[in-house]
Amino acid sequence: MDLGLTGKIAMVAAASKGIGFAVAGLLAQESCLVSICARNEETLEQATDAIGGDTRSYVVDVKNADDLAWWLEQTQADLGTPDILVTNTGGPPAGMLGDMTDEQWQEGVDSTLMNVVRLSRLVTPGMLASGWGRIVHITSLVARDPNPILPISSTLRAGLVALTRLQALEVAAGGITVNAVLPGHTRTDRQTHLAEVRAEREKISVEQALQNQADLLPLKRLAEPEEIAAAVAFLCGQPASYITGQSLLVDGGAAAGI
Numbered sequence: 260m261d262l263g264l265t266g267k268i269a270m271v272a273a274a275s276k277g278i279g280f281a282v283a284g285l286l287a288q289e290s291c292l293v294s295i296c297a298r299n300e301e302t303l304e305q306a307t308d309a310i311g312g313d314t315r316s317y318v319v320d321v322k323n324a325d326d327l328a329w330w331l332e333q334t335q336a337d338l339g340t341p342d343i344l345v346t347n348t349g350g351p352p353a354g355m356l357g358d359m360t361d362e363q364w365q366e367g368v369d370s371t372l373m374n375v376v377r378l379s380r381l382v383t384p385g386m387l388a389s390g391w392g393r394i395v396h397i398t399s400l401v402a403r404d405p406n407p408i409l410p411i412s413s414t415l416r417a418g419l420v421a422l423t424r425l426q427a428l429e430v431a432a433g434g435i436t437v438n439a440v441l442p443g444h445t446r447t448d449r450q451t452h453l454a455e456v457r458a459e460r461e462k463i464s465v466e467q468a469l470q471n472q473a474d475l476l477p478l479k480r481l482a483e484p485e486e487i488a489a490a491v492a493f494l495c496g497q498p499a500s501y502i503t504g505q506s507l508l509v510d511g512g513a514a515a516g517i
């Protein structure tokens with residue numbers, strides 16, 4: 260299937276590793292000009308080399324509003340006005356609800372929610388001016404299936420389902436689609452970190468925690484980041500032009516409910 264993305268300019272947030280990196284790589288393969296950001300210059304440079312193409316990278320903390328505005332300015336100057344925005348972040352603090360502090364909740368709001376609000380607000384005028392745009396938020400399975408060790412993520416990601424729908428309605432007539440992809444358990448550093456939390460709580464090894472997680476899934480394995488990226492790239496593409504306001508689970512059937 261031709262996604263019709265040749266020459267499109269794509270900003271992919273938090274993309275030096277994991278799912279964001281896989282998304283940036285796939286969009287570059289689809290001949291997009293890709294702008295990625297993350298906080299660490301060294302890992303960003305490694306990611307930029309690995310992605311190849313005309314990929315540019317910028318040191319940005321997605322929690323910081325000024326950084327986000329600067330990232331858009333730099334991308335516009337170096338590549339042009341973005342046609343595609345993929346929001347992403349490292350995931351908020353994990354732990355049981357009763358142990359979460361106000362500071363952790365605030366960090367979660369800044370990293371998980373406000374970066375989505377701010378980045379979408381920044382790129383929308385340019386997309387409306389060109390009459391075409393794609394916004395995809397990478398959120399989580401926990402938006403639909405709250406997880407006891409991810410109370411902050413579960414709460415904020417459920418809110419992002421509503422935000423995605425509201426944003427989609429606001430810009431639909433301007434040729435922009437807004438959707439969210441909700442990954443399930445995916446083989447990344449984030450997944451290893453969550454396994455470490457479970458391992459400590461359950462007094463087992465991290466490897467055992469990862470295996471236990473896989474055994475619980477209908478597919479009996481974790482997702483690869485590229486399997487999440489494929490859904491994101493499809494939603495960015497021309498063939499997905501009539502899909503908007505949706506929160507798409509890519510979880511191998513993990514979420515309960517219909």
Ligand code: NAD
Nearest residue numbers: 273275276277278297320321349350399444445447448449
């Ligand atoms: P990861 O830890 O592998 O990668 C996170 C990326 O974000 C890295 O490039 C990191 O440098 C960057 N990053 C982190 N904080 C940042 C910040 N403040 N500013 C800029 N860049 C920052 O994570 P991942 O597994 O790819 O997860 C990505 C998102 O998907 C997270 O929000 C996570 O909650 C969500 N998610 C992941 C899984 C999973 O199993 N991996 C499942 C559901 C949802």
